[in-house]
Amino acid sequence: MKKTVSIIGSGFSALAASCYLAKAGFSVTIFEKNKTIGGRARQLKKEGFTFDIGPTWYWMPDVFERFFSDFNKSPEDYYKLEKLNPAYSVYFGKDDYITIEDTIDKICAAFENEEKGSSKKLMKFINNAQDNYDVAIKDLVYRPGVSPFELVTPVTIKKINQFFSTIKKDVRKAFSNDRLAMILEFPVLFLGAKPDNTPSFYSFMNYADFGIGTFHPKKGMYQVILAMETLAKSLGVTIKTENPIDKIIVDNGKATGIIANNITYNSDIILSGADYHHTETLLDSNYVQYSETYWEKKTFAPSSLLFYVGFDKKLKNVNHHTLFFDVDFDVHAKDIYDTPKWPENPLFYASFPSITDSNAAPEGREAGIFLIPLAPGLEDTSELREQYFNKIINRFEMLTSQSVEKSIIFKESFCVNDFIQDYNSYKGNAYGMANTLLQTAFLRPKLKSKKVNNLYFTGQLTVPGPGVPPSLISGKLVAELIKKHHNNR
Structure with a gap:
């Protein structure tokens, strides 16, 4: 008899885990509260425009390739990638x-143009970043965060200083040019x-950026979700x-099922790809591992105010991804992390997928996604959204x-309240x-519940951390943990 797994949520990590578990012979069912799958990576379609609601950057293509290759597939079997x-x-x-631009030589030229002699410093920085990438993305992130000794390898011992210095310190030491x-x-x-x-070791993100580059899946990031859905279903998921979850059923310290839409589903294993804190609210209080105080003390990544805008013309002087750093980065960062409040002058990011992808907007029109990073937990009102859109x-x-304001056909917004809802x-x-250093690897919330047998977690609040590639990896790590603990014969 196959062991059954009920998975809560259908984001990247949950879908990845479902594929690995189904391949290993488990009977897997995913329960998603929303109408469509994908978690944060859903899609908005309106008046001929298509927007990715969540992630818009496709970095670390090797992680996606590694995921699909585990099933003798490749991304090209499902979607077409274009290097931007x-x-x-x-x-x-x-x-x-x-x-x-799209090669390190061209980026070196851009740096030289800005400051003579900077390309030499850049190459030294990127070579170290590549070294870190080889250690982190090809090895360390595929470890389950169970023990501090996972981080101890002959290579990391040599790099120990990079866990105690910071990205900012290293960058500012090498580059005096603020831009x-x-x-x-x-x-x-x-x-x-x-x-x-952020520890210096995380400079591997710079190699992902400059060394490997930025890609776009034709028809948008949601194609990756659809690819994973196709794969999962082909494996029997x-x-x-x-189907929102009302409760996780625990019997004598062991998870035995879930209640969704008032229907009870018995299950051998429960895996949550939903928000970790929320998942624990579905348990009786004596089974909760992490207290409210624990979560309160943690450093959370930002929330965002997002706008999805349809323009009735093509825009000028922008690229597919465009960052607006014309205001003080440190002041905005303080408003996110130190004294949380709405920023006076926010940095923001804009994406115009229709520059690359004709599927994103009707001919002659532009799809624009605007994002302002914000502290989580802020007051969120329609007046504030409107005020910041105008800003x-x-x-x-x-x-x-x-001039673009008069060319706006529509705009939809998404902010703190929507992330909660x-x-x-x-x-x-x-x-x-x-x-951060104190929230890395084994110092993050665990993949396996310490208080409830057969209850597991995956996603951005556990290992390896935030982002799409780490979410794929998180799904693999938890599936391996489940396979190890539950011999499926």
Whole structure:
């Protein structure tokens, strides 16, 4: 008799885990609360426009390849990848930007153009980042965060100092030019922490950025979710949407099932890819591992205010990915991490997928996604959303020297309240828990419950951490843990 696994949620980590478990012979059912699968990576379609609601950056293609190859497949079996050139541009003022292209040679030239002699320093920095990438992404992140000794290898012992210095310290030591330093500090924002609170070892993100590059799946990031759904179903996984979980049933310290839509489903193993904090609220209090105080003390990655905008014309002076760093990065970071409040002058990011992908908007029109990073747990009202939209659109028009406000066909917004409502996200965080030194590997919430047998967790609040590639890896790690603990014969 096959052992049964009930999986809560259908984001990247849950879908990845479902594939590995089904392949190992488990009978797997996914329960998703929303109408469509994908968790944070859902899609919005409106008036001929298509937006990725969540992640828009496709980095570390090797992690995706490694995932699909575990099933004798490749990403190309499901979707077409295009390497972006330019990868992105960064605005520092009106008509003043630096463009990051698709090869390290071109990026070196851009750095030299900004500051003579900087390309030599950049190559030294990127070579170290590549070294870290080889250690981290090809090895360390595939360890389950069970023991501190997982981090102790002959290579990491040599790199021990890089766990106690920070990205900011290293970057600022090598680069006095503020603009170049900001570009090198930007990738760690994907890890959810400030550059001055992120260990130097995480410079592997810079190699992902400059060394490997930025890609776009044709028809958007949601194609990756659809690919994983196709794979999961081909392996026998059942997916039930519009099935929010009311309770996890525990009998004598052992998870035995779930209640969804008032129906009880008995199960040998429960795996939650939903928000970790929320999942524990589905248990009786004596089975909760992590107290409210525990979560309160943790450094969470930001939430976001997002806008999905349909424009009735093509826009000028922007790339597929465009960052707006024309205001003080440190001040905005303080408003996120130190004294949480709505930022006076926010940095923001914009994505225009229709520049690359005709599927994103009707001909002659542009799809725009705008994102402002925010502290989780802030007050979120329609008045604040409107106020901040006007702030960034006015700045956008000034910086890119064009008028766009009158060309807006529609805009939809998504913020703290929506993250809570749609994803049961703790304080409405967007990216999970930050990868600071004290929240790395074995110091993150565990994949396996310490209090309930047969209850497991996966996703961005556990190992390895925030981001799409780490979520895929998290699904693999938890599946391996389950296989180890539950011989499926």
